Amino acid sequence: MNETTTAPVQEAARRLLRAAADKVPCTPVRDLIGADDLSAAYAVQQHITWERILGGAVVVGRKIGLTSPAVQRQLGVDQPDFGVLFQDMSYLGGDTIPVGTVLQPRVEAEIAFALAADLDEGPLDADQVRGAIAYAVPALEVCGSRIRGWDISLVDTVADNASCGAFVLGPRRRTLDEFTPRDVVMSMTVDGTEVSSGDGGACLGDPLNAVVWLARQARELGDPLRSGQVVLSGALGPMHPVVAGNKVTARISPLGAVTVTFGAQHTA
Known part of the structure; x- marks a missing residue:
């Protein structure tokens, strides 16, 4: 945090950090930061990111949120948002995530680009942007909110790292010469029952459009995307809540499948 960070930004960051820790x-x-001050919301996110980095966390990429027109209309916004992916959020297909790892977890399916x-x-x-992408994999994002009851506005979710909790990367890699992101078709099931469906067009018309938007926003904020990072490009269909088990x-x-199980919550 630098000396220009305002007291409201500091207090908002402390509130969210405390919620995550406890x-x-x-x-x-x-x-604290105003219902419409998006700059302040990103300042909170950046402060929390630096606090995590100082504590030893490693940034491995970014996530894009609010790519669905329906969700944008619901929140009264006309643009996506983004958050930071840390190494300790990362899982591979087939892994088990302790359900207590993410507060109030909800899962959505998307394409991840490396x-x-x-x-x-x-x-x-x-x-x-297309030339910078090495490959894509099917992915699950486990969204989580540090804010009680998901009572969020745009500034709340931006401040809260775009409501990111964890992410799961599938095993099958495909290059952009092998498939067209906007043409993908998605079906997500929980315990065998379909709970979400969609396609590439649900993500800003094309998941690559979302990555272009993110690349420009990240550079504008002074922290551009880097080689080796992962980008979660945004939901292809509605998110769905999950519980242990x-x-x-x-x-x-044609990317294939990715699976994750939610295990029992860790106890002290």
Whole structure:
């Protein structure tokens, strides 16, 4: 945190950090930073990110949220948001996630892109972004809110790291020469019952559009996307809540499937 960080931003960050540490959801932070101050919300997110890095956490990528037009209309916004992915949020298909790891967990299916080049210079247009992507895999994002009852506005979710909790990467890698992201078809099941479906068009019309947006926003905020990072490009269908014992599988054709199980909560 630098000396220009305002007292409300500091207090909002402390509230969210305390909720994460105590695993007890807190009240929204819009009362501290204002209901419409998106810059303040990202300042809170950045402060929390630096606190985590100082504590030893390692950044491995970014997530894009609010890519669905329906969700944008629900919150009264006209743009996505983004958050930071840390190494300790990362799981592989077939893993078990202790349900207490993420507060108030909800799962959504999306495409994850792995970057092979920095996105810090140039026009950051579709051609450049496409050329920077090494491969894609099917992914699950476990969204989680540190805010009680998911009582969130846009500034609340942005401040709370875009409501990111964990992510799961599938085993099958495909290059962009092998498939077209906007043409994928997704079905997500919980314990064998379909709870969400969609396609590539649900993510800003094309998941690659979302990555272009993110690359430009990240550079504008002074922290551009880097080679080796993972980008979760945004939900292909509605999210769904999960509890201990649930098994979630997303099939994203033609990328393949990714599965994760939610295990019993850790106890002290």
